[in-house]
Amino acid sequence: MEYPGNLFVVAAPSGAGKSSLVKALLELDSHLVVSISHTTRPPRGQEQDGREYWFIEPAEFRAMVERGDFFEWAEVHGNLYGTSRAAIESRMAGGEDVVLEIDWQGALQIKQLFPHAVLIFILPPSFEELLQRLRRRGEDGDDVIETRMSNARIEVDQARHFDFVIINALFETALFDLKAIVHAQRLKYAAQRRSKKAVFDALGLN
Incomplete structure (x- = not known):
């Protein structure tokens, strides 16, 4: 089913700046809303339930999987993450x-369900x-950072399957690129038609 709203899916290896870029984009674009995922990992730093993620127990997560509540779900760094079906559909249906x-695993699953994503x-x-960014973040021990770096080498190879790639060397430039992608997508014929x-x-276009 096609919805009038657009769906943008952003993925990155841990430490690449994904969350910071999306947060800055949301502050600049009042027409964008973020969908809050569910996860079994504990909150980090100042994270709050219902703001960054819905933090739930593994048993509850598994029950949601069984009910078909998620569009996609995956295990990442030993924790489970999932995207609510109802939250996405209701917002996109509302324009x-x-x-x-x-x-990246979830992103590719979403693309199968929403070809226009x-x-x-x-x-x-x-x-x-x-590596330096992960260390400066100060949230993880050396063993966790080592795991994240090992996973990052696998994750970056998945960029070939994405529609757009942004290199976050300078934050302001990367944010400009992200805004440009969102704006360009909204002006595509199919997106405008939806x-x-x-x-x-009224113009007889289909």
């Missing part, structure tokens, strides 16, 4: 543009810079 921050991958300028159906019907 809102939704942005998802998920891992726009997949955006955020790359670090180098593995060395990614969101401005009355205008297209």
Whole structure:
């Protein structure tokens, strides 16, 4: 089923700046809303339930999987993450543009369900810079950082499957690129036809 709203899916290896870029984009674009995913991992730093994620127990997550509540779900770094079916469909049906921050596995699953979804991958300028960012973040021990770096080498290779790739070397430039992608998608013929159906019907366009 086609919805009038657009769906933007942003993925990246941990430490590439995905969350910071999406947060900045949301502050600049009042027509975008973020879909909050469910996860079994504990909150980090100042994260709050219902703001960054819905933090739930593994048993509850598994029950949601069994009920078919998720569009997609995956295990990442030993934790489970899932995207609510009802939350996405209701917002897109209402004409809102939704942005998802998920891992590459979930992004590719979403693309199968929503062929019109726009997949955006955020790359670090180098593995060395990614390592420094993870260390500066100060949230993980050396063993966790080592795991994240090992996973990052697998994750960056998935960028080839995405519609757009942004290299986050300079934050301001990467944010400009992200805004440009969102704006360009909204102006595509198919997207305009979905969101401005009355205008297209009046002009005899289909």
